[in-house]
Amino acid sequence: MPSPDSPLLFALGLPAGIVLWSFMEYVLHRFAFHEARGSNYGSREHLRHHGSEDTVLESWYLSWTGVALVSLGLIPLLGRLAGAADLGWGVGIGYLVAYGFYDLVHWRAHRRPYANRYEHMVRKHHFTHHFHAPLKNHGVTTPFWDHVFGTYVEVDVVRVPRRMAMRWMIDEHGEVLPEYRSTYELRGTRALDDDQREQDRALAFANQAPTL
Numbered sequence: 414m415p416s417p418d419s420p421l422l423f424a425l426g427l428p429a430g431i432v433l434w435s436f437m438e439y440v441l442h443r444f445a446f447h448e449a450r451g452s453n454y455g456s457r458e459h460l461r462h463h464g465s466e467d468t469v470l471e472s473w474y475l476s477w478t479g480v481a482l483v484s485l486g487l488i489p490l491l492g493r494l495a496g497a498a499d500l501g502w503g504v505g506i507g508y509l510v511a512y513g514f515y516d517l518v519h520w521r522a523h524r525r526p527y528a529n530r531y532e533h534m535v536r537k538h539h540f541t542h543h544f545h546a547p548l549k550n551h552g553v554t555t556p557f558w559d560h561v562f563g564t565y566v567e568v569d570v571v572r573v574p575r576r577m578a579m580r581w582m583i584d585e586h587g588e589v590l591p592e593y594r595s596t597y598e599l600r601g602t603r604a605l606d607d608d609q610r611e612q613d614r615a616l617a618f619a620n621q622a623p624t625l
């Protein structure tokens with residue numbers, strides 16, 4: 414990577430790259446994954462993520478390769494062509510870092526207890542997307558673009574099918590831990606047979622919330 418000879422332009426590019434990623438996070442998730450309804454590889458993987466609690470970050474090496482090509486290749490190239498190489502690098506690096514942040518926030522939402530108010534807020538937004546309205550709440554690191562594009566929804570309590578409960582929210586008896594009960598409640602039985610798996614998959618690919 415060439416060292417930026419205009420640190421100011423590089424520094425200005427960083428927040429622009431972060432905002433650009435957050436926009437792409439919304440656009441890819443909504444259009445390339447959900448509205449594509451399984452017609453491309455990323456869409457199929459994402460809809461499988463909706464259909465089963467077990468899948469998150471399955472093909473991380475593919476997404477990281479794509480993001481690296483855009484952030485360290487395409488964006489700096491466009492900057493160079495526009496005569497603003499330093500700005501291009503700043504935008505690219507900001508984009509890459511923001512993607513890494515998104516990946517961490519999403520993985521943690523599914524796999525780890527939340528650590529602060531920010532995580533609490535964005536994962537309630539994301540699980541409303543998973544379990545109430547898969548065509549709403551496409552933002553994962555911020556609800557901002559959902560407000561802009563009119564896809565924001567909010568529920569008082571997120572109803573989670575028991576078979577899809579995240580490990581971090583339940584105790585050894587399978588009940589929601591007391592500290593999470595004002596935000597999440599479990600419905601249905603934990604039982605997961607082949608018929609249920611098939612129905613979960615079909616509903617996910619139809620962009621419908623799983624049955625409780």
Ligand SMILES: [Zn+2]
Pocket residue numbers: 462519523539543
């Ligand atoms: Zn998710």
Ligand SMILES: [Zn+2]
Pocket residue numbers: 442447459463542547
């Ligand atoms: Zn989704």
Ligand SMILES: [Zn+2]
Pocket residue numbers: 584585586587588
């Ligand atoms: Zn208990």
